[in-house]
Amino acid sequence: MSAPAMGTSKTAHDSSNKKKRGPGTLATAYLVIYNVVMTAGWLVIAVGLVRAYLARGSYHGLYYSIEKPLKFFQTGALLEILHCAVGIVPSSVVLTGFQVMSRVFLTWAVTHSVREVQSEDSVLLFVAAWTITEIIRYSFYTFSLLNHLPYLIKWARYTFFFVLYPMGVAGELLTIYAALPYVQKTGLYSITLPNKYNFSFDYHTFLILIMISYIPLFPQLYFHMMRQRKKVLGHVDEYSKVE
Amino acid sequence: MSRTTFFEVEILDSKTKEQLCFLDKVEPHSSIAEIKSLFHKSYPKWYPARQSLRLDPKGKALRDDDILQNLPVGTSASIYFKDLGPQLGWTMVFLVECLGPLLIYLLFYLRVPYIYSKKYTFTSSTHPVVSLACACHSFHYIKRLIETIFVHRFSHGTMPLRSIVRNCAYYWGFAAWLAYYINHPLYTPPSFGERQVNYALIVFVLCEAGNFSIHWTLNSLQCEGAGSKCRRYPRPSKNPFTWLFFFVSCPNYTYEVGAWVGLSIMTQCVPVALFTLVGFAQMTIWARGKHKTYIREFKDYPNLRMPILPLIL
Numbered sequence: 001m002s003a004p005a006m007g008t009s010k011t012a013h014d015s016s017n018k019k020k021r022g023p024g025t026l027a028t029a030y031l032v033i034y035n036v037v038m039t040a041g042w043l044v045i046a047v048g049l050v051r052a053y054l055a056r057g058s059y060h061g062l063y064y065s066i067e068k069p070l071k072f073f074q075t076g077a078l079l080e081i082l083h084c085a086v087g088i089v090p091s092s093v094v095l096t097g098f099q100v101m102s103r104v105f106l107t108w109a110v111t112h113s114v115r116e117v118q119s120e121d122s123v124l125l126f127v128a129a130w131t132i133t134e135i136i137r138y139s140f141y142t143f144s145l146l147n148h149l150p151y152l153i154k155w156a157r158y159t160f161f162f163v164l165y166p167m168g169v170a171g172e173l174l175t176i177y178a179a180l181p182y183v184q185k186t187g188l189y190s191i192t193l194p195n196k197y198n199f200s201f202d203y204h205t206f207l208i209l210i211m212i213s214y215i216p217l218f219p220q221l222y223f224h225m226m227r228q229r230k231k232v233l234g235h236v237d238e239y240s241k242v243e
Numbered sequence: 244m245s246r247t248t249f250f251e252v253e254i255l256d257s258k259t260k261e262q263l264c265f266l267d268k269v270e271p272h273s274s275i276a277e278i279k280s281l282f283h284k285s286y287p288k289w290y291p292a293r294q295s296l297r298l299d300p301k302g303k304a305l306r307d308d309d310i311l312q313n314l315p316v317g318t319s320a321s322i323y324f325k326d327l328g329p330q331l332g333w334t335m336v337f338l339v340e341c342l343g344p345l346l347i348y349l350l351f352y353l354r355v356p357y358i359y360s361k362k363y364t365f366t367s368s369t370h371p372v373v374s375l376a377c378a379c380h381s382f383h384y385i386k387r388l389i390e391t392i393f394v395h396r397f398s399h400g401t402m403p404l405r406s407i408v409r410n411c412a413y414y415w416g417f418a419a420w421l422a423y424y425i426n427h428p429l430y431t432p433p434s435f436g437e438r439q440v441n442y443a444l445i446v447f448v449l450c451e452a453g454n455f456s457i458h459w460t461l462n463s464l465q466c467e468g469a470g471s472k473c474r475r476y477p478r479p480s481k482n483p484f485t486w487l488f489f490f491v492s493c494p495n496y497t498y499e500v501g502a503w504v505g506l507s508i509m510t511q512c513v514p515v516a517l518f519t520l521v522g523f524a525q526m527t528i529w530a531r532g533k534h535k536t537y538i539r540e541f542k543d544y545p546n547l548r549m550p551i552l553p554l555i556l
Contacts, residue, residue: 198511
């Protein structure tokens with residue numbers, strides 16, 4: 001099952017390891033509870049999706065059956081920024097903030113705000129990608145905190161992203177693209193001149209710029225995960241040879 | 244009869260470790276600055292400001308005033324070289340960063356073609372506050388340019404080209420953004436009319452005067468050397484504007500924020516307020532750094548002083 005050597009391998013990335021100053025016992029207990037709750041939450045979403053699919057017989061419009069838990073648990077991830085800021089998780093506030101805010105943006109400022117896209121299939125694409133990713137990620141953190149990380153979870157975390165990342169990105173981009181005509185028509189979240197604060201904002205253009213920003217950002221994140229994979233899973237072969 | 248032992252210095256590329264230059268008969272009391280100019284003779288394109296010399300390829304750069312014989316090397320020294328890329332002197336940097344916003348704002352004020360719709364090209368705004376804002380904005384940057392040329396003494400020699408491009412993008416971009424709205428044909432003057440504009444103008448003028456007084460005071464401190472080692476920390480003088488030194492370490496930043504707050508209220512324009520906010524955040528970071536340095540260097544540094552905002556921050 002899990003060779004003890006694996007559990008203590010040098011994954012400085014993301015596991016709150018006790019080698020550095022690390023969180024205290026209270027913080028660790030809190031983090032375990034947090035990660036367990038998040039794992040459970042995303043499992044609820046996963047189960048919700050499956051049940052809705054079985055009940056309806058099609059995979060269209062499944063968003064409505066998991067809308068509330070999706071909003072709740074994805075928004076709850078904002079706490080992770082706090083964890084980094086306070087120092088109980090050794091990740092960068094800026095990086096974590098960026099990742100969480102992009103998810104929250106898609107959940108609220110696109111999918112929630114533009115009703116017409118909620119029935120699009122692209123929504124299912126990114127929700128499914130997020131769900132599987134988060135279940136693996138939060139259980140990874142839970143087990144790491146308890147110092148009992150099954151190799152399967154670690155392997156899954158650093159392997160599934162090959163498919164899930166592009167899947168999620170595709171779903172997100174298609175959803176934003178689908179929202180564009182409605183945003184332009186209704187002038188959603190936009191301010192025009194003249195107004196007494198002498199400011200203007202065009203949400204339609206803003207969304208297009210967001211889509212363009214995926215071009216430089218996505219490859220960077222993707223290759224970063226690939227490098228992490230080499231670092232984390234890379235020396236597995238040596239261990240098996242030695243044993 | 245005493246014989247001076249000369250040093251041999253070989254300069255190696257810190258990445259490839261190949262020998263770039265070999266200097267023999269180097270005086271033991273030569274400084275790194277002198278070695279840099281010797282190296283420059285062999286490689287004219289690497290002027291001294293571009294050179295980073297270290298004893299270890301991954302180590303810290305040696306200072307220009309380090310003396311060769313005081314370094315932990317034998318009489319045969321290996322020094323590693325790294326190219327810092329094209330550099331620009333601080334004076335040039337400030338000139339470029341200030342000229343940009345000055346000229347860009349004027350382009351918008353004059354409503355040159357292709358910015359606003361064709362019928363507004365080269366027209367002028369009907370609101371007096373727009374002309375006033377242009378005058379204030381231009382005054383701010385002209386004052387900066389004059390200070391750069393005649394008042395400031397800069398500590399570090401140069402800045403790398405990449406940083407300059409980034410800084411210019413920021414200053415020039417923001418200037419264009421706020422100028423676009425202030426000079427827009429659909430600009431709305433402040434809600435409280437002339438009174439708001441006049442009060443804001445007073446704030447702006449006072450803060451500009453304050454900022455200049457502080458720069459003047461800092462200039463007349465006796466500081467020597469490139470590392471800004473000053474014998475004394477700045478204190479309040481007879482000039483009332485310098486009395487802010489009782490309360491803050493960096494009143495020049497305080498006044499700068501004040502001037503931009505004045506301009507924000509005068510124009511009642513969100514982009515100006517945003518620029519003020521970002522500038523305030525950045526200057527607070529700089530002020531805190533400076534404040535820490537003062538505390539570290541001067542044991543009798545006054546307790547009452549805060550970095551940038553009296554009693555608060």
